Amino acid sequence: GVCGAPREILTVPPDQRQLPLSPGWFMMRMDFGQRDIPPKMLLANDLPPSRVEIHPLYISVDPYMAFHIRNAPAYTTPQSYSVVEVVRCSDICPFAAGTRLMGAFFWKEAQIWAFADLPRMSPSGKHLLLPKELPANVDPSHYVGVLGMPGWTAYAGLFRIGRVKCPGETVVVSAAAGVTGAMVGQMAKILGCRVIGTAGTDDKVRHVKEVLGFDDALNYRTHGSAEAMRLA
Numbered sequence: 001g002v003c004g005a006p007r008e009i010l011t012v013p014p015d016q017r018q019l020p021l022s023p024g025w026f027m028m029r030m031d032f033g034q035r036d037i038p039p040k041m042l043l044a045n046d047l048p049p050s051r052v053e054i055h056p057l058y059i060s061v062d063p064y065m066a067f068h069i070r071n072a073p074a075y076t077t078p079q080s081y082s083v084v085e086v087v088r089c090s091d092i093c094p095f096a097a098g099t100r101l102m103g104a105f106f107w108k109e110a111q112i113w114a115f116a117d118l119p120r121m122s123p124s125g126k127h128l129l130l131p132k133e134l135p136a137n138v139d140p141s142h143y144v145g146v147l148g149m150p151g152w153t154a155y156a157g158l159f160r161i162g163r164v165k166c167p168g169e170t171v172v173v174s175a176a177a178g179v180t181g182a183m184v185g186q187m188a189k190i191l192g193c194r195v196i197g198t199a200g201t202d203d204k205v206r207h208v209k210e211v212l213g214f215d216d217a218l219n220y221r222t223h224g225s226a227e228a229m230r231l232a
């Protein structure tokens with residue numbers, strides 16, 4: 001669908017401006033009309049020096065993107081954590097063709113990046129993490145899930161911010177059926193904590209208890225958070 005007026009991407013590497021050639025699923029400029037054109041045909045045959053062509057395999061659709069869809073002030077550029085595959089390089093390539101990388105890339109079927117411009121920083125700009133070459137024996141979709149940003153968020157929230165000690169402590173997780181809450185609860189449970197979750201429907205509550213293995217859960221719409229704390 002079209003979400004508001006077209007808006008230019010604020011941070012577009014020079015290569016992307018020179019070669020706006022492949023179908024792009026930008027948040028505000030969804031060029032769905034071009035999707036039937038094979039990306040290869042749209043790319044220049046000869047890449048400029050020190051460039052790599054990548055194609056996304058998995059793109060993460062995260063809640064923070066709502067800022068971009070609403071055209072509201074955002075703390076990130078409209079990029080998304082993705083698992084991409086290296087297709088080719090222009091000259092001496094730091095990656096073999098077929099290498100899978102993770103990082104914050106654009107919503108584009110085919111992208112050309114200067115080696116030096118490949119996104120290497122976390123969204124806060126503080127951590128030199130990305131891109132990371134992925135081991136061949138791990139399902140690459142995990143890198144937009146448990147081994148990607150949702151997993152890092154859950155881990156950091158629980159152990160670095162919350163400083164939770166498992167076993168021995170009780171963890172109460174709100175939004176427990178969401179991707180982050182589900183991971184927080186499962187991590188705490190695996191390490192032996194008692195885990196209580198809250199969620200917005202009875203189906204989600206069942207999922208939290210029966211599938212995710214929380215010790216208990218309740219529907220915050222019918223019970224409220226205070227009751228979750230009492231339950232804990």
Ligand SMILES: NC(=O)c1ccc[n+]([C@@H]2O[C@H](COP(=O)([O-])OP(=O)(O)OC[C@H]3O[C@@H](n4cnc5c(N)ncnc54)[C@H](OP(=O)(O)O)[C@@H]3O)[C@@H](O)[C@H]2O)c1
Binds near residue numbers: 064
């Ligand atoms: N995913 C990431 O990598 C990531 C990274 C950094 C920060 N975050 C932040 O972490 C939070 C959760 O993200 P997520 O990725 O887990 O999202 P998600 O999978 O979409 O889950 C969000 C959950 O929030 C719950 N929710 C909505 N309104 C609520 C309310 N008023 N009170 C309590 N719960 C409510 C919904 O469940 P109910 O129907 O049960 O209410 C929904 O399942 C967001 O604030 C997000 O910005 C996520």
